[in-house]
Amino acid sequence: MSFLKFSSGRVRAVGYAFKGMVALIRREPSVKVQVFLTVLVIAAGFYFEITATQWMFQLLAAGLVLSAEGLNSAVEAIADFIHPDYHLKIGHIKDIAAGAVFFAAIFSTIIGLIIYVPYILALFD
Numbered sequence: 001m002s003f004l005k006f007s008s009g010r011v012r013a014v015g016y017a018f019k020g021m022v023a024l025i026r027r028e029p030s031v032k033v034q035v036f037l038t039v040l041v042i043a044a045g046f047y048f049e050i051t052a053t054q055w056m057f058q059l060l061a062a063g064l065v066l067s068a069e070g071l072n073s074a075v076e077a078i079a080d081f082i083h084p085d086y087h088l089k090i091g092h093i094k095d096i097a098a099g100a101v102f103f104a105a106i107f108s109t110i111i112g113l114i115i116y117v118p119y120i121l122a123l124f125d
């Protein structure tokens with residue numbers, strides 16, 4: 001395969017991925033909520049002037065939750081497509097996919113608390 005063909009294939013793949021990211025933000029309510037929360041903590045980061053290390057942890061946590069939420073939406077879409085009717089297995093599959101998001105959300109919340117509780121307490125000093 002020529003380098004040009006390989007490169008154009010990769011560029012096209014990035015285009016599809018970007019299309020998927022836009023679709024997630026526009027169509028998935030849970031992703032919309034996470035995007036809103038991400039914007040909120042970014043604003044908080046600027047307001048409290050958090051450190052570079054804190055920015056890295058915050059952005060990593062936000063990216064992890066958004067990514068997990070997106071994959072959860074994909075699992076839900078596959079489940080609904082292959083079996084639109086009620087089925088215990090489908091319920092279990094959706095529950096564990098949502099559980100994966102919950103893991104990311106719990107640890108991201110803890111990171112958020114570690115970063116912001118000291119700044120918030122300092123406001124009352």
Ligand SMILES: Nc1ncnc2c1ncn2[C@@H]1O[C@H](COP(=O)(O)OP(=O)(O)OP(=O)(O)O)[C@@H](O)[C@H]1O
Binds near residue numbers: 028029083087089
């Ligand atoms: N086809 C099904 N068969 C059995 N249980 C289902 C089925 N669809 C949904 N459920 C149950 O309902 C829960 C919610 O499913 P749903 O597809 O509505 O996801 P959701 O959490 O509302 O999605 P979102 O993350 O977009 O808010 C699942 O976790 C599962 O327990």
